Amino acid sequence: MSFTDSVPDPSLYTVKAFIILDHDGRRLLAKYYGDAYPSLAEQQEFEKQIFRRSYKADNEVLLVDSVTALCQKLSDITCYIIGGPHENEETCGPELPAGEHGYSLPRPG
Secondary structure, three states, rough: OOOOHHHOOOOHHHHHEEEEEEEEEEEEEEEEEOOOOOHHHHHHHHHHHHHHHOOOOOEEEEOOOOEEEEEEEOOOOOEEEOOOOOHHHHOOHHHHHHHHHHHHHHOOO
16 A cells, blocks of 8 residues: 555545534534434434543544544533544644634623
8 A cells, every 4th residue: 555545635625513512412503514424313422422532531632433523612612623534633623713712702681
């Protein structure tokens, strides 16, 4: 196997899912791209897996179910960006600071 055989083809579609869970691991928002987790039951099981792996850990990058999961804890919620198995923080991570900024904006009322 040569080096070029092991390198995946470049793609603009690096984000497979964006998930926000509350402090108990319940879904607040989830958007999946592609057909990796087509049913609601599969999505919920995957969300339980990433929550269990990230709940007590201080890791920001996890490898769960053959995908890369970036997580960022913001007070009482946790945001996840899910990328493919060959992705890294540099290709998937720019979306997380934008979520943190939006979450910290003042709200009316």
